[in-house]
Amino acid sequence: MDSVQSTAPRRVKVYTLEGDKWIDRGTGYCSGEVDNGPYFIVRNENDASETLLKANIEGSTQYQKQQDTLIVWTDNEGNDYALSFQEPEGCLSLCEFLINIQHNVEPNISLVAVISNGQDGEITEVIAGPVPEPCFPTDDNLVDVIELLNQGSKSNKFRETLLDFIENRNYLNKLIEIFERSEKNRNLMNLYYLCDVVKTLVFYNDSAILETFLDDDVIMGLVAILEYDPEFPNYKTNNREYLKETSRFKEVIPINDNEIKTLIKKTFRLQFLKDVVLARLLDDLTFNCISTMIHLNEGQILKFITDDASFLNDLFGLYDMQSEATIKKRREGIQLIHQFVLIAKKFQQTPRSEFYIALFNKGLFKLILFAFKDKLTDSRILATEIIVTIIEHDVLLFNKLETDDEKENEVDMTLVTILIDVLINDSNVGLKTQSFEALKVLLDPVNIESPSSPIGSSPASDLNHNETHDSISIGNEYLQSFYKNAALKLFLPIIKLDELKSDSSKINKNITITYSSLCELLNFMAKEHEKPLSRSFILENHLLVGISELINKSFSNQLRLSALRCLKSIIMLDDEFYTRYIIQNDLLKDFISMLDESNDSNNMVNSTCLNLLNIIVNNDTSINFRLLKNYLIVNYKSILKKNFLGRQWILSISDKEEEEDDDDDDWKRLLKS
Structure with a gap:
């Protein structure tokens, strides 16, 4: 009773039903009160000492909320009453009072909303009412159990009672006992009913x-029950078999x-329920509920790994030179870290950075070095995914400044060197591609100079001038170390x-991918x-000479196009030094040969060649491009005439020269006269 508060008075008209007519008994102020039992009381608005109505709230009375301003009911003696409130807020206040009374004082009363349904009449919706107590399942009452669970799904009190039944009165175990008997006796109807019972419990969210x-x-009994889905009577899953085979708890390192x-076991089981057993049944609410539970569990597990004094030390100790751990155990360690x-x-930046x-x-580096030396391709793949995932978060985590005097202001290039080795020497195409992407991330100045914000930093601190200067300085040191050491x-x-x-x-698909990535x-x-x-x-290392030679027809078209695109990008930098180097070393020779051999073709090779030629021909503003055009005319005019674009260009040059010659003749004539 103490948990229910009296309501503020609300202006209302009181009606009673006599025969077929509602009689107005006056206007006053109604409040819900709980002195010596709950009741409604309406006091006359003109004389507060006069009581228009006092109605006890008791028994199994049903109160109806009609429209937004009416509460109607019949008392235990058969008298019909109606309260018509001046404002909807007053009606709502008394309805909330009734709900509190039903939950805490008089559980047998009920409050229903009568809702107009257009031409179809009216429907009623239960707002609060008597909550049936869960009953224990038996072989004969499973239909009633399902109906009861459906009725109580919207009642918090029923949920609380049901949870007590499950936790303290072996409710789930009784379901499993019935299941075992029904499966043994091949009672399919009971098996289907049991599946519906468990699904209903799941959908409580x-x-x-x-x-x-x-x-x-x-857990094993419940997933077994869910094998018998009445929606798919001709199919039966094998949840138990899968769970038995995959749920053996392996400890790479003992967890104390x-x-x-x-928590780890429960998280796996939740994942199994979400992704396998209930995958086609889950609605958005249930899916989000289970996903949230998994996320919270994983957060606790990560926190344990991060904070525990010995777990990671023991795990990475497997990769020490003096360790006697087996290859299998070390490979399992890679799988474990990859999973973590x-x-x-999935987590926010701060816990992710801490981990x-x-x-x-x-x-971690000891594990990575072992993985890339391992003959098992899976180990190298997992290690590469670990690297890629971490550098996507913060490149510089892998590249801490050396502190010894000999390498002062140099960045450790161990990771870059490992990835280079994978790109050049590994036979696995997927690994090559991953290492290539990882190298691009590691060598991107944007990532180097703007890594993830330090733990605990605020947006304001990220804008601090000193920090910006430091990040640029680190970026310069990083790239200098790369060019010097890797x-x-x-x-x-x-x-x-x-x-x-x-x-x-030796030229095969593997080699082609390597050289295309290098281009x-x-x-x-x-x-x-x-x-x-x-x-x-x-x-200094004459890399452009090598790039130009890759355009030679002895290589595949894929590689030739990669090299040509690289050379085109260098030309488009409009750099004096690159331009002079290209001209002095005749580096467009193979490009012209490629253009010549594809003149009569309508394909990617010809299109790419024409694109580069068009860029060079149509750029009249840059001295570098004028030098390139002169170089092409002097050395390859005869070949360019075979191509329509080259022919047009040469003709346009000839026309200009003729115009210049005519202008010179006119000047000469004018001078003579």
């Missing part, structure tokens, strides 16, 4: 109820916290291209890195 599904003593062990890294990807930093501090290894295949040309049998990386570096760094490296 109650995390507390779903949590009880995950206990060791009931029993709560975390239990993907889980961390990734914990991995680095405890020895770039030469990356482009060594292009520098030593003669070795490949001497043995054409794109060279193009990226020339455009995005500071010119003094990238240009000096490219020219």
